[in-house]
Amino acid sequence: MMMSRLSIYYRIVAMALFIIALLSFATGLIVWDSLDDIVSQQLQKRGAEIATHVALASGNYILMEDLYNLYELAAQTAASSEDVRYILIIDSNKRLLAHTFHGGIPKGLLDDMPDLTQQEISVFNSNEGVIHDIVVPIENGAVGYVRVGMTEEYTRNTINQHIRDVLLTVLVICVLAVFLSSRISALITKPIRNLAEVAESITRGNLVIRANIRERGEVGKLATAFNEMAASLIQASADKEVLVGELLAKEQMRDTLIAKLMTAQEDERKRISRELHDETSQALTSLMLTMRVLAEDAPNQEQKDALLLGRDVAANILREVRDLAIELRPPALDDLGLVAAIERYSEKFAIRHGLNIELNTSGQQTSVDGQIAVALYRIVQESLNNVVKHSGATTVSINITFLPDQIMVTIADNGRGISDSDLIRAQKENRLGLYGMRERVELLQGRLDIRQSLYGGAELSIAIPQYRPRKGESS
Ligand SMILES: Nc1ncnc2c1ncn2[C@@H]1O[C@H](COP(=O)(O)OP(=O)(O)O)[C@@H](O)[C@H]1O
Ligand SMILES: [Mg+2]
Incomplete structure (x- = not known):
């Protein structure tokens, strides 16, 4: 989710960094693990060789109880190798005859030593780090035992030094990788960034801008599509302007037409209203007058009644005509x-x-x-x-x-x-x-x-x- 907010440029750099870091971490882990095994094996093998050597050389001294030479043997052998932390020479009664500790013997080191007929190796933690303790019996334990303590410290230091070197190299490679991937991603994203700029420009309304088509692959196709789109946008907006223009003209025509229709309707109503008032009403009035005159001179009552009835009908028509005239165009509106x-x-x-x-x-x-x-x-x-x-x-x-x-x-x-x-x-x-x-x-x-x-x-x-x-x- 975080990734989607980053630009392509940073995504590529981050990806390269992530892959390199993962690879170097995995390699370091594998190297460390296998080195650890090798260190233990080598240390124990050399310990066994040293113990065997001391065992062979010390047999006679033990039998003669020559403590001085036993001490010399232990001290010289220990001095010849930096990995040797201690050498103990013990007789068959588990008595310590010679050792290489300058102070006292560390507590617990000599506790319950079993009777051994074969070489035995045990590993324990001390305050000086991991110690590989190798016991080699002399004449199947009948004469005594030689114990050699091998420390990992020296080899570890060497390995750590190497690992530090490797880490430094990885760091340098990482920096180089960042630099390289940033160059590469800049190269890859440049045409895309150009396209994005063109797109933004088009969005802001600059329709004449065109994308550079130098690439061939997908980016090139995209740029071509972009340019075609911009061209059709220009066409579309021109079409739209023409349409809007036509629409506006039609709207104006319609308004004019409606206004004219309304005026014409009012004029027509006014004309008919006046006609009804002036002509028809006048005609009806004179008709009524004539009928009254005729009624007065009627020869008999029957004809007189008929004429008066006719006159009443004409009077009704006159009222309706006047109402109609007013309804059509109330003179009050004008007057x-x-x-x-x-x-x-x-x-x-x-x-x-x-x-x-x-x-x-x-x-x-x-x-x-x-x-x-x-x-x-x-x-x-x-x-x-x-x-x-x-x-x-x-x-x-x-x-x-x-x-x-x-x-x-x-x-x-x-x-x-x-x-x-x-x-x-x-x-x-x-x-x-x-x-x-x-x-x-x-x-x-x-x-x-x-x-x-x-x-x-x-x-x-x-x-x-x-x-x-x-x-x-x-x-
Ligand atoms: N004073 C009113 N009270 C309630 N409804 C009304 C009123 N005037 C108009 N209407 C509603 O608005 C609609 C549209 O009115 P109008 O355009 O004059 O058409 P018409 O009168 O021919 O139905 C009517 O059909 C009616 O439903
Ligand atoms: Mg209505």
Whole structure:
């Protein structure tokens, strides 16, 4: 896990170091182990030779109890070899005749020596290190024994010296290995590092940069793939720009189209409304007048009743035509302004649908740009229709707020509210009421929010900036 955080360079160096250290440790262990065995064997072999030599030479001295020569023999033999720690010459009664210790005999060394007929070797630890004790009987023990103590210390020192040399060499090799592997890994990782730099540069948005392709193998293939990728990125981003441009142009066209459609629709409604008011209403009025005159001059009651009935029918039609004309384009919107038009509409709406509608205004009331006034009026109309159609509300509160830099209209009801799933379903079913409101508002740089009202139902909130009439226009 640690490894994955290191760069390739350090990974290679660390790997080389690890392998060399492992190898030298293993070699050291094997050498140490085999040397240990050899040291013991060699030491015991020489000990046995020395003991045998002393045994052969001491037989007669023991028999003659020539202690001086026994001592000389032991001392000279011991002096001739650095490995010999002590030599003991013992007679058949286990009496110590000669020894090479300058002080006293170490405690316990002469304890219970068994009767031996053959050479015997034992190994024990002393305060001077490991001692190999070799006992050689003289004439099968009938004359006595020679004991030689061989110390490992001298050989060990020599071996340790050698091991120190080996360790030093390993150290030098390790340093060399680090140097070499760092050179090698720098060589191996250089093209990869170059590629990484190119990749970073591309990520930062520099798409014209290209990787150097000098290598042949995998790195070369990688570099080629990189360059192709950068080239296709350039192509893709160019394609994307063209697409975005087209999309923006289409969006603009769509906005223009919607704006034109709305204006055309309003103009058409206005025209029909005026036609109904001016032409149709006038015609109906004169028809009613004519019928009344005719009724007054009717020759009999039957004809008079028929004419009066006809006149009543015409009067009903006239009322409906007037309502229709107002519905199509309320003259109040043009004559009295937005607030009055909404007030009239909501009063009628409340009566028609048995709703309780409260209208409040706040802020300094001023005239509103014609297009914005029409949009807000239509939105209030659609919202009130939605309340009746979907909410089951009993009360609606309409607030119109005039601020210096924006006009806000909220329509809040106490119905069941609009959930996200309602909106998703409406979109799937291509219902355009709310969608159309939002489009209208966004065309006027405003925003429309749908949230929960204080009364628990739905609240639509519309804010439109710069709502005052532009110069040369009045509303
Ligand atoms: N005041 C409201 N209260 C509850 N639900 C509403 C309200 N207004 C709109 N909705 C929900 O939002 C949906 C979308 O409304 P709209 O876009 O006007 O489409 P439509 O009126 O044709 O269904 C409606 O179908 C209805 O589920
Ligand atoms: Mg609707």
